[in-house]
Amino acid sequence: MATAINRADHDAIVPAVDEKPNVDHMEHYDADGKEVDDVITKSPFEDLPWKKTWRVFWKAAAMCIFASFSAxxxxxxxxxxxxxxANKGFIQTYGTxxxxxxxxxxxxADILAAWGGIQSAGQGVGMLTQHFIADRFGRKVAFYTLWVSLVIAVALESFGRDWRSWLCAKLFSGFGVGSVQFMxxxxxxxxxxxxxxxFLLIFYSAW
Known part of the structure; x- marks a missing residue:
């Protein structure tokens, strides 16, 4: 059952449409209580020198360097x-x-072309689809997805004995590589x- 509420109580509970809180500015007052110019609030870490930034955020920097090694x-x-x-053992195993x-x-020659083409296709699929997984389930799930695809690729490359298994391996490895490049x-x-x-982003290109 709806409860009646007067206008004064309503205005006290629900702010007017044009009364939006200003989260970008903070009011400052001098010793006499007079309002001075507003200043934009910002993180205290934004003014740190770059050397001190390395010291303060060394864990984050180390994680970025480790992540860049994936390149x-x-x-x-x-x-x-x-x-x-060109490996003789590889030719002996996969030669048809x-x-x-x-x-x-x-x-x-046709199989060689298929290996190269399907890897590029998997790479494109990984780059185009991983953001859907990241948006829907989160970044961690997306990273696990690319990790599983690379594990499957390495397993097929290591234990496969037929050109079709290598074809599947190239598909999964392409998907993993494209996902890594995107994520x-x-x-x-x-x-x-x-x-x-x-500076940290340069490490990815360097690797």
Whole structure:
């Protein structure tokens, strides 16, 4: 059952539409109680020198450096496909065509193209879909998703004995690499203090 309320009580409980609190400014008064110019509130850490910022936020900086190391894994996964195809043991295991000169197995050109193409496709899918997972379930779940995809990729690369298993591995590794490229920079940007953020982001490119 609705309870009647008078106008005075209503105005006391519900502020007017144009009476919005000013969260960007703070009123200051002098010794006589007179109001002085408003000043914009800000974090006390914004004026720290960059050397002191390193000392105060060394844990955050260390986490950013560790996270940036993932770029080295990106390069490994991307370059591995183009390098390992010359390995004799790899050719012996995954070769499906016959070399006319030696009579031994060799890698089929169509399969090589499929490996490279599906890795790029997985990379694009990872970059385009991970933000949906991060928005819906949170950043931590998104990181676990890319971690699982890379674990599956490494397992297939290590224990697979058929070109189809390597094809699946390239799909999962591409998804993981694309996810890392999308997630890591954003994670480091949110974690790093503003004074040293640019320097820390360079580490990703360096790796």
């Amino acid at each position: 080295a894994a990106d390069g490994f996964q991307i370059s591995m496909t183009s390098n390992i195809v 065509a016959i070399d006319a000169k030696t009579g031994g197995p060799k890698l089929d 890591t920079g954003m994670y480091m940007t949110e974690l790093a203090p503003a004074k040293i953020r640019g």
